[in-house]
Every structure is written in structure tokens, then in C-alpha cells.
Amino acid sequence: CLSGLLYGFSGFTLVSLVFNHFGEVVAFFPFYLLAADRLAQKKNYGMFSLLTALMTITNYFFFLGEVLFLLLYLLMRYGTGATRHMKEKLSLLARFIAELLTGVFLSAFFLLPSLLAVAGNTRLSETIFDRNPLIYSDVRTYLALLKSLILPPDIIQGETLFGTEEGTLASLSLFLPLFACCGVIAYFIQKKGWDFFKKLCLVCLLLAVIPLGNSLFVAGNATYYTRWFFMPLLLMAVMTASAVESFEPKPFTIGTLFWGGMLLFFLLTNIITKSATVDATGIFLIKNRSSYETELTVGICSFLILVYLVWILKKDTKKKYLTAFLGAAILCCAATFYLHMNTGSKQVTDSGRFIYKNQLAADTSQFLPKEDDFYRFETDTGSNHYILTQEMPSVSCFLSTVSGSIMDFYKFAGITRTVSSQIPYDRTALRALLSVRYFLQDAQMPADPGDSAQELLSGYQSVTKENGYLVYENKNYLHIGTIFSHYMKRSEYETLSDAQKDAVLLHAMVIEDRDCKNLENLSGVTLLSAGDFKEMTKDSRPEDDEKAQCTALNQTAATTFCYDNTSLTFTYDHAKSGLAFLSIPYSSGFTAYVDGKETPLFVTDGGLMTTVLPEGTTKLTLVYREPGLVPGIVISLIGIALLAGWVLWHRRFLKKVRSQYT
Structure with missing residues (x-):
């Protein structure tokens, strides 16, 4: 009961509340670990496969880290020591791999399309070897790890002491309410020998302080995440509960003194850096001091309660002191949770919250x-999520798992995209290309107040103010399905200046060199060289050129456009021959049909799509089938068959073994 309470209200759980897709993983993981134990002990067959499928479907981001942790767990618990023969250890490993693969097969209907969807995402291609794999470049990362053991976590985007830019979204916390690391220290002292808890705890600590080790839980990615900490926290919670159940004064005294000493250090840091005579910069800079002082208050109050429990409370009966520890833990969990939520809530004022609710209700x-x-x-930049609430087609997006083609397009355009899609304000030609008609700016709490006059968004006109949003309209944007008469090779495009690169996108489709041979000698399509483009636009102003091109191209646009979950349909009034521009991320799942006849799709402008339209075309249809879905379903069906055979075979085998001994 105590360990479950500490695990459920751990610092990791608190700091990750903002990520609403983390909670299920934290909730299901203890059952996943239990299933691995029962498989290792030959008490249950098939359950580990089912839970593997569940964990994969619940959140595939965590899955690799969970498998790595389970391997370490099984190795430390069942693979070390002389009590088991090598044959038995190999048999355990074989059972684990067999059920793990079966579980992956079961989840393939979901896992395979998901992996194909994010394939090519640049966040996947950045590996730990792009930085120092052995030492963190910022010493504050090590200090932040220490702080995470001692104090409740910072809120997301509200870092305090030892906060780093890359750590603010890392879910960095190893804090347990009431005990912090005290119970773990007590466990190490009072439990003799080296059991698997101690070994695995030290291995996790070693992996956490080495960048390469930490990155193993996120497939070797370069981004600093500690989102695997809920797994060692489960160990720490169990170790703490075990130490309390077998309470010994001396080990807890040592653990309490260590925690108290560290709290004193963090308290003195706050007092000294708060002094007017001290210039607190660099490592000891405290941002959001009020939040830090709240964390200190929670830590110190929890420490004082623990001091009473360890040194003052009479422990004449085991039931009495266990009840006291449990009651104190409930109190500290509730207080820590409330204060963390309250700190986060204070980041938005009451007036700001009122304004935001009204904006969400805007018509x-x-x-x-x-x-x-x-x-x-x-x-x-401050209103990315507002678009989602209004069901508006948008180029603004805050999401890391976007299509790799979107990442390719932004790379093509020279824009660095991490988790957010934001087009620089001076790139008006890109906006025209992507059919951006309206720009919404938060008038109450502008994220970019310097641009409120729309000086950089040339060609935009103020339309109205709707529930706290200034609405600007762009007259120069491409309608959907416009037809281009020119294309340019990617290699030619790369020779242009940055300004020319944007401008040429309204004159020609930029096609990968390898695909250009498929467009040669086509009616209505002409190759445009970089030199010809420079000559063509040498006497025109960029804004005039954009307006003229949008006007001309829109004469060729689709007359109607509609879409549903599986297809997009463009209709034309006898289209002219050329390249139909589709400002949609390229995917191998799309198949194009021109008047019912299948036609190839090409990648244009780095990651968007185009196809050839013959003269007189009346209908273009794009049919979408999720890549990997059908193979994934087939693999899942195979997984079901394998699981059924595996379980039935073991039931018969176990029944046969039992009959021999009865």
C-alpha cells in the first residue's frame, strides 16, 4: 500500500501531468513487471505477451525503454548468482524473448503504421553520438539530478535552480513524498548483502549520469529525456516501503541526516542568492524563485514529519508505527500534489484564464x-493549440510526431523545426504557397508583441477582432490544386539566394533531380533553370511578383475541393495540362487517379506532392491507405496464432508434468 502510494504520487508523476499520455504508462508498468516475474517463475504463460501488446499500443515511445529495464531487472534478479544453472537462465531468456516478440506481433496492426508515420522525422535521426556520449556538457544536469532526489519537481517550463533549456521538458524527478531518498538509503544499510534491488538501483543511477546510458531508454536519441525515471522510482518506492516495514533506527537516522543536510544546502542557496549583495548568475541562478521556495517548503515540512516519525514516535507495536508512516505519507502526497498543481495554476492569472476561456468559446x-x-x-507562437479547438486547417502546430515529409519541407525551406511548426514572419511567399489566408494574433496576451502592427506580414489586412484575437487576411495565397507550367531541378534550386528560393516556389515546382526525367517531353510542362528565373524576375519587386503569380495560378485552381477520412477530391473545369500542386505532405499511402486512371505522384518542394494533369482533366482523386496497416494486421493475426499455440502447448506440458508427480 505504501509503495503504491509513493509511486503514484512520485515527482515524475507530478511533473508529467501536463503530458496526458504518460499516466497510462505509469499505471500499467507495475503489472507489466509482475507479468515478467510470473513468466520467469513459470507461473503464467501468455500474460506477458498480452501486456507487451498493451504497453506498445498505449505508448510506443516508452516501449523500448521498458524492454531495456525489464532485461536489466530479469538479469539482476534471475540471471546473477549461483542458485540457478546456466540452462535455466537460458530457458528464462528464451521464454522472455518468445513472449516479447509475440507481444510485438500482436501490436503490429498499430505499431507498424505508427513507426512508418514518423519515419524520416529528423528528431529520430539525431543520435546521442552527435554530442558527447559520456559527459553532459552542462554541469547543471548533474546537479539537477541531485536536486530531483531531494526536492519536489519544477513545473514544466518553470525551471528553478539548476534548470537547463534541454531539461525543462525532460520529466526530471526522482522525488518520493515524505521520504525523498531517505528510505532508499535506509534500505541499503539495513538489508545485508547485495540483492537485485540494490544492484538494479545502482545500475539505473550509473545509466542516469552517463548521456549514452540515459539515451538507451529513448533509442539513442540526442534529446535529453529522463522519461524512464518512473521505472527506477517504482524500485525506490518498494525499497522504501520494505525499509519501513523492517524499521531500524540507525539506517533511517543516516538517511534522514543526509536528506536534512541536502535540504540545508538548498535552503542556504536560496538565502544567499536572495541577498542584494550577491550576483547570482550561472550555475546558482534561481529562476521562478517563488516556485523554488514552495518546493523548499514542501521538502522541509516533509523532513520535519519524517524526523518525528524516525526519532520521536514510539514504536512499541509494528501496527502502530506502520499506520503512522502510512498516514503521514498520505498527508505528504496530498500536500505535494496540491502545491504542485497550485504552483502551475499560478502561472496563469485569473484574468488571463478568463480571457483564455472566452477565446476558446469564440465563434x-x-x-x-x-x-x-x-x-x-x-x-x-503562443496560440498553437487554439487552432485545434476551432477545427481550423492550419500551418501552426506544436507536435513532435509529425510526418517526416513535413520535417523535410521545413528543412527544404531552411527552417529548423523541432516540436513546433512556425514560419518566420518575413517568409510571405511560403505562406502564399501553403494557402495561408488568415493570421490570428492574441490581442490580450500577444506572444509576439513586436509584430502586432503586422509590419512583417506584408499584404495582410486587418479584418476584425474576435473574442480577443486580431484577425488579419492575406489576399495573396494559392487556392488548392493550382496547376504549374514550370518545374525546376532541386540542384538548380540550391544555387539560388534565400530570397530567390522563396520567390521561385510560386513560379515552378521544385522536383528532385531523380524524378525530372519522368517530366521530360510532357505537354504543358517546361523546365525552368535558375538563370532563366533570375532573368525573369530581375525587374520586379518581390511583393508585386507574389501578387501576380498568385493571381495567375489561381486561375488554374480546382473549382471544388472536398475530403474525407480516406480520400481527397479535386474537380476542374477542363484543366489545362501541367503539374497540379498539392500542398499536402507526401506519403506512400496516397494513390492519385486522374479521371479514374492511376497516375504517379512526385515529391515537390522538399516534402509536398504534385502530379501530372493532362489537358481537359475534370477530376483528380487522392486515395489514402495507411502504410503498413494491412501488413500490420496480418502480423497481428500471426501473433494471435502464435500466442494461442504457445499457451496451449504450455498448458498441456504443465498438465503432463503435474500428472507425473501425482
């Missing part, structure tokens, strides 16, 4: 695309 239907029409919206 934007007058701006949404009407039937058979299509255009996109854009917001300032």
Missing part, C-alpha cells in the same frame, strides 16, 4: 472554409 465559423473551398490559418 470563428465566419472564417472557416465553406464547402468546396479550402485555405489555411496561422497563429502567433
